[in-house]
Amino acid sequence: MLDAFSRTVVSADAKTAPVGGSELASLRSYVQDGNKRLDAVNAITSNAYCIVSDAVTGMICENTGLIQAGGNCYPTRRMAACLRDGEIVLRYISYALLAGDASVLDDRCLNGLKETYIALGVPTQSAARAVAIMKSAATALIGQTNSPASGGAKYRKMETTQGDCSALVSEAGSYFDRVIGAIS
Amino acid sequence: MKSVVTTVVTAADAAGRFPSQNDLEAVQGNIQRAAARLEAAEKLAAGLDNVTREAGDACFNKYAYLKQPGEAGDSQVKIDKCYRDLGHYLRLINYCLIVGGTGPLDEWGIAGAREVYRTLGLPTNAYIEALTYTRDRACAPRDMSAQALNEFKSYLDYTINALS
Numbered sequence: 001m002l003d004a005f006s007r008t009v010v011s012a013d014a015k016t017a018p019v020g021g022s023e024l025a026s027l028r029s030y031v032q033d034g035n036k037r038l039d040a041v042n043a044i045t046s047n048a049y050c051i052v053s054d055a056v057t058g059m060i061c062e063n064t065g066l067i068q069a070g071g072n073c074y075p076t077r078r079m080a081a082c083l084r085d086g087e088i089v090l091r092y093i094s095y096a097l098l099a100g101d102a103s104v105l106d107d108r109c110l111n112g113l114k115e116t117y118i119a120l121g122v123p124t125q126s127a128a129r130a131v132a133i134m135k136s137a138a139t140a141l142i143g144q145t146n147s148p149a150s151g152g153a154k155y156r157k158m159e160t161t162q163g164d165c166s167a168l169v170s171e172a173g174s175y176f177d178r179v180i181g182a183i184s
Numbered sequence: 185m186k187s188v189v190t191t192v193v194t195a196a197d198a199a200g201r202f203p204s205q206n207d208l209e210a211v212q213g214n215i216q217r218a219a220a221r222l223e224a225a226e227k228l229a230a231g232l233d234n235v236t237r238e239a240g241d242a243c244f245n246k247y248a249y250l251k252q253p254g255e256a257g258d259s260q261v262k263i264d265k266c267y268r269d270l271g272h273y274l275r276l277i278n279y280c281l282i283v284g285g286t287g288p289l290d291e292w293g294i295a296g297a298r299e300v301y302r303t304l305g306l307p308t309n310a311y312i313e314a315l316t317y318t319r320d321r322a323c324a325p326r327d328m329s330a331q332a333l334n335e336f337k338s339y340l341d342y343t344i345n346a347l348s
Contacts (some may be wrong), residue, residue: 001193006185009279009288018278020229024222027282031222034215038208045202091202095193098203098211104193 001107004030004100030100033168037097039160040168043141044094050154051141052086055133059126072123086130090138093175100171102178110182117183128184135176143169186287188214214284217335224332225281231327232274235318239274240267242317243310256306270314277339286342294346308347315344 002010005027012019030037044051056079060066066073073079092109096102117124140146141158143165148155192207228235243266244250250257257263272293279288301308319340324330 001190002185003187003189005283006187006190006287009282010185013279013288013292016272016275018225018229018232018275019282020226020278024226027218027222031215031218034212034218038212041203041208042205045204048202091197091200094202095197098207099189099193104190104197108197 002099002101002103007101007103029167033165036163036165036168037100039158040142040165040172041094041098043158043160044090044097044138044172046158047137047141047156048087048090048094050156051134051137052083052090054137054154055130056083056086058133059130062129063126066123066126072121072126082130085127086134089131089179090134093138093172093179096175097168097172102175105175105178110179114183124183128180131176131179131183135173135180138176139169139173142172185283185291187283187285218284220329220331221281221284221335224328224336225278227328227332228274228278228281228336232271232278236267236271236274238321239270239314239318243270243314246313247307247310250307250310256310266310270311273311273315273343274318277336277343280339280342281335286339289339289343289346293343297347311347312344315340315347319344 008019008023008027012023056073060073060079065071067079068074073082089109092105096105114124117127137146140150141156144157144160144162146155146157189211192203192210196203196207240263244257244263249255251263252258257266276289276293279292280286300306319337322328322333322336324333327333328336
């Protein structure tokens with residue numbers, strides 16, 4: 001497993017060169033935006049249950065066949081497995097966001113996930129849709145772009161300092177896209 | 185690669201939980217000290233060749249017998265390899281300063297070093313002398329800020345202790 005710092009070190013070692021100059025710039029921005037990053041991770045972890053359950057129910061609402069007999073979220077035992085998987089994916093995304101590097105997500109979650117889903121008969125299209133809903137919820141919470149209109153009864157704004165966190169929003173979004181790309 | 189973040193994530197993953205407040209605080213502590221580390225890494229990277237040369241010269245000055253026939257530095261090729269190795273150690277220290285932990289030194293420098301040096305008949309004293317010279321030569325604020333120097337010297341000491 002690597003983080004943003006060890007990723008730089010590993011690629012510098014391949015060239016037997018020290019890390020200096022321009023490579024330090026991206027690490028300095030990680031350090032400078034360190035508190036923003038921790039707030040972003042906190043935004044995901046604090047709302048994990050809400051993000052996951054909304055994504056899974058949203059996925060089912062769009063495709064109600066899933067909870068009819070023979071559907072992949074029927075009976076509750078299988079829907080519970082679905083909720084559990086949503087939480088696992090979100091957890092590894094929160095690790096990747098904390099580390100600033102996708103290696104933990106790749107190695108421990110995505111490696112072989114598609115093959116497992118195919119073997120178990122899980123519809124990867126629906127799974128990808130649930131991840132996409134998690135993406136929009138998580139990025140809205142991190143970037144504070146959520147509104148009462150989109151959040152409804154579950155609307156919540158994180159109590160963090162206002163500022164530009166577009167870089168973190170797109171970084172977090174890229175991890176969700178990575179999951180979607182890996183299973184579809 | 186062991187670092188504060190990977191240690192925290194490994195522990196959280198083993199417990200199957202999201203990163204907790206404790207984890208975030210641990211990472212925050214690492215980030216707070218990062219500015220000094222990155223400064224030290226930058227200055228070391230910029231002067232790596234000079235530092236290596238001075239350290240190697242110091243070691244051959246103290247142990248002049250190393251250049252005599254039959255010793256570890258009796259040909260230019262072997263002398264060059266000594267300088268190269270010192271450069272490797274300093275580069276690994278640069279990596280440690282980046283990562284904020286001893287992972288790079290442990291995994292790429294120290295693991296197996298004792299066995300290799302024994303097999304090749306190399307004296308570790310010479311490396312210790314070179315790294316000690318570097319440690320005592322470096323000074324703040326000429327080379328880097330005091331806090332950065334503190335970080336740099338702690339990794340030099342770690343390497344010296346590992347070779348002792």
